[in-house]
Amino acid sequence: MKKLSDREPIRIDWHRLLPGLFLWTVLASSVCAQSVVVEVQPSSIPAAVSYSEVQARVILKNPTSSAIKGLVLSAMTNDGFEIQIGTQSARSLSAGQSAVWPIKIKNLNRARIPGTILLDAQYRAAAGDTQHAFTTVAITSETDGSTKPVEASIEGNFDSVSEQRPGTGSLLVTNNLSVPVQVSVQSHTPVNTFVAPVVESFEVAPRSVASKEIKLNAQKQITPGTYYVVFELEAQWNLGAAVEKRRVVVSKQATAGVFFESEVLKALGVPSLLVLPGCLVIFTMQLLLTLGIWGLKNDSKLPELTVSSPGFWIVAISFSGLFAIGYAYVTDHNYLIRYGPEDLRNVWLVSIGVGIVFYLLGAGSTAKHRRDYIPTADDSPTTILKKLSKNRLAILRPEVQFKLNGVDLNGYVVERIDEEQTKVWVIPSIITDWGSTAEALKAQEEFQKGVDGRSDPESLAKQLEDAMQRNYVTVRWASKSAVPNPFHLKVEMITNYGQPDVVFGV
Numbered sequence: 001m002k003k004l005s006d007r008e009p010i011r012i013d014w015h016r017l018l019p020g021l022f023l024w025t026v027l028a029s030s031v032c033a034q035s036v037v038v039e040v041q042p043s044s045i046p047a048a049v050s051y052s053e054v055q056a057r058v059i060l061k062n063p064t065s066s067a068i069k070g071l072v073l074s075a076m077t078n079d080g081f082e083i084q085i086g087t088q089s090a091r092s093l094s095a096g097q098s099a100v101w102p103i104k105i106k107n108l109n110r111a112r113i114p115g116t117i118l119l120d121a122q123y124r125a126a127a128g129d130t131q132h133a134f135t136t137v138a139i140t141s142e143t144d145g146s147t148k149p150v151e152a153s154i155e156g157n158f159d160s161v162s163e164q165r166p167g168t169g170s171l172l173v174t175n176n177l178s179v180p181v182q183v184s185v186q187s188h189t190p191v192n193t194f195v196a197p198v199v200e201s202f203e204v205a206p207r208s209v210a211s212k213e214i215k216l217n218a219q220k221q222i223t224p225g226t227y228y229v230v231f232e233l234e235a236q237w238n239l240g241a242a243v244e245k246r247r248v249v250v251s252k253q254a255t256a257g258v259f260f261e262s263e264v265l266k267a268l269g270v271p272s273l274l275v276l277p278g279c280l281v282i283f284t285m286q287l288l289l290t291l292g293i294w295g296l297k298n299d300s301k302l303p304e305l306t307v308s309s310p311g312f313w314i315v316a317i318s319f320s321g322l323f324a325i326g327y328a329y330v331t332d333h334n335y336l337i338r339y340g341p342e343d344l345r346n347v348w349l350v351s352i353g354v355g356i357v358f359y360l361l362g363a364g365s366t367a368k369h370r371r372d373y374i375p376t377a378d379d380s381p382t383t384i385l386k387k388l389s390k391n392r393l394a395i396l397r398p399e400v401q402f403k404l405n406g407v408d409l410n411g412y413v414v415e416r417i418d419e420e421q422t423k424v425w426v427i428p429s430i431i432t433d434w435g436s437t438a439e440a441l442k443a444q445e446e447f448q449k450g451v452d453g454r455s456d457p458e459s460l461a462k463q464l465e466d467a468m469q470r471n472y473v474t475v476r477w478a479s480k481s482a483v484p485n486p487f488h489l490k491v492e493m494i495t496n497y498g499q500p501d502v503v504f505g506v
Helices: 015-032 261-268 273-290 293-298 310-331 340-364 367-373 381-388 440-451 459-468
Strands: 037-041 044-049 053-059 068-076 082-085 098-106 116-123 130-141 150-157 167-175 180-187 200-206 208-218 225-239 242-256 396-404 407-413 423-427 430-434 473-475 485-488 496-502
Touching: 037 130, 044 053, 053 068, 053 130, 053 496, 068 082, 068 098, 068 340, 082 310, 150 225, 150 242, 150 367, 167 225, 167 242, 200 208, 242 430, 261 273, 261 340, 273 293, 273 310, 273 340, 293 340, 293 367, 310 340, 340 367, 367 381, 381 430, 381 459, 381 473, 407 496, 430 440, 440 473, 459 473
Parallel strands: 044 130
Antiparallel strands: 037 053, 053 098, 068 116, 082 098, 116 130, 150 167, 167 208, 180 200, 180 225, 225 242, 396 407, 396 496, 407 423, 423 485, 430 473
């Protein structure tokens, strides 16, 4: 027995074998090239769980030389997809023809993604036996069209929101999903500033935008300023048996104010309610002074408090502080912290009332002094002489020239001019017309002696009054180049100061 190593090697006759191998390869290639083919377009479909469905088409091609019939398309998956196969009218295919089935893949929100679907195209060849052509379609995972399933924003104007004038706007919610979304809203506002808006729950349809009106009211008493109003949204939707939730927070800047406060402060030129009481008191007293109530405006020594002067604000701020303390004591409410329209009304009315009371008290307490010492436009020449005496002034008074309504006039200053005094009383010269009787001439002589001797103005006034009672003299104001009666002149209108001279004219 020969050993294996001693055996003769196997010899292959390639010249005889190669023609057979070539013929077998050609026959096999011909069979493969002519087999029925099924394909899906597209072969891979990206989808998200929020999609309602995706579509594709299945194409069965018959490249063979013989017809096929009994065409049936079926699908199978283990990933939970629902496949709806459209109708294909042709039940058979001739050589070289193709058949197309539209398919819809549903139930994506309950299926497993990524997943695979196996498609089976069944047919019968000419020989009558049933055959199958298989292909697969892949469902790949894709995020939703937006990185945010639900988006929200607030549109509208929330400037100058008050109890009587609410701010209005809209809450816009965008649903980027292919399923409806249920939205509930909870609003958050600063304490003791706004009334939290109430927004009922609502549903947003798939791939759409919903709008809800927002009405923002201020509370009765607030601290004016700019604040943020926050809206917290909870969006909920179903993905099969699962429930998805998202929280979205949006905010809007809003300005809280008191109704009509800004209009009042702007009209008065007052910077804040905090100093309004003091300003109103001064404004009220200035108004009564301008109207000439109880003749207080005749006093040239009254201080003029303008809004631009430091004295005005010292008085206004001091009174406002005391007023706030008194208001808190009476009402048990500190409007320096929070206030509303009722507080604005109370501050307005009480401050004006206090201004009236202060004015009347001041005017009443000084009425007698003013009657005795302060000139008025209705004073007679003898009354002015008596007031000169009470003010310890002589009949020698400075003569001034001034321009009034474009006319140059002159007069005598009948009171002392202090620094920063804005007004001063001036009078025309006093004219005395004496009678021609002996008694009248004698009275005139006595009066002239008093004038030449610079007698006290009051004694001269009594001489004139006595002579007038006896009809010896008539006393009047000079009308030539002078005002017709005592005049309260603005110091700034004086154009020239002359030397002192007697107030009696010729």
